[in-house]
Amino acid sequence: MEQAAMDTVSLAGAMEVHELSIMGLFWQADWIVKLVMIALVLASVWCWAIIIEKLMKLRKLRRLANRFEDAFWSGGSLDDLYERVGQYPADPMSSVFSSAMREWRRSASRGLNGSSGVSLNERIERVMQVTLSREMDQLERYLPFLASVGSSAPFVGLFGTVWGIMNSFASIAATKQTSLAVVAPGIAEALFATALGLVAAIPATIAYNKISTDLGRFGNRLESFSQEFSSIISRQLDEG
Template sequence: METETLALAQEIDFSMWALFMRATFTVKLVMIALILSSFWSWSIIVQKIIMYRAARREAARFDRAFWSGEPLDELFDEIGVDPDGRSERVFAAGMSEWRRSHRDDGGLIAGAQARIDRSMDVAIQKEAEALQGGLPVLATVGATTPFVGLFGTVWGIMNAFIEIAAEQNTSLVVVAPGIAEALLATGLGLLAAIPAVIFYNKLSADADRLIGGYEAFADEFSTILSRQLDG
């Protein structure tokens, strides 16, 4: 009897596709949602990696230009009011306000330093929003998909037990497929959650470093302008 049961069990298709197709409608929906969540998180991960690398290259290039000794007015004229680089946009915000703060007679309007600092802070905040956009999705996927997968597993096991009760048979042939289908949902949940959590932590740290660099530059630039104001 055991030999026949094992032979029947070996004939069952336990491939991923077969397990998906045998699952109940609810578990299928759970699996599809988990797969879509995984693709969504990976698209954000790839996009952010490319974005952060470009931002680091641009920041290094602009840093060399800024500290090259070239007059700041000439550098501003080169990059323009609305440049492509993130560091350049912070610089352009400060320089634009610096120029707007000059009167026709060459003097400075009162409160220029505060307005320049505020302009750069606003520019930094805009860049921070762009850099951090999508990261909450990774956090959500990492936090919720294990529980969604667990729900699919619980639902699948419940239906497996219902089938066992209906057939009045607890043999491996009856039990194994239902349990395997149910556990697949948990596996997909972990498959979606683990990369999302790992890359959320890494990308959050990368974004914080970039934003910190913009803030440090703004402080240095503000100090340079302050010297000119005092002079």
């Protein structure tokens, strides 16, 4: 009877000590599980910062590209448009246009004649492709981090879960108590790490797929514009 009363008191104490709130699960977890949780929370915060920045930037760039295309296809002078765009264009499409016009003007200032028109057109195409690649590389910056978090965060959380469950079984062996009240807190702390891994991975994976698709469409749009502009330049060189 006395031993049973002592077990009841110890179980009641264990239930009082272990708090099953989010912060309670964190503070009562093993230090390795805590590190896993902190790493997953930081990764999730950084992922959301990247997601918000990329979505806002893509929205802005689409708006600027629409404005530039309206000006480009309005029938006005390309030289006037280049003067308005200036040396510091505000979006990738303007950058592609500006780099081509800059090469065109540089070649014209050297007095190239019509016989060198083919090489000039090739140089302009090369300049536009280099500019396009540089702009797309800049837009795709930090996307690999989203992919890494989306693929690895569940396994990092699972590592914390496995470690926590190992500690729970070690506690069972040390106390020789198999009551659910003793086991549950440790298992809850361990499973919380897996939950954090999924919280970090799911938005990162969805956002990576969406942003990659949007960037692919925007890159195709830039590629189409560079080809159309190259055709215009080639036609004007032939006419010249």
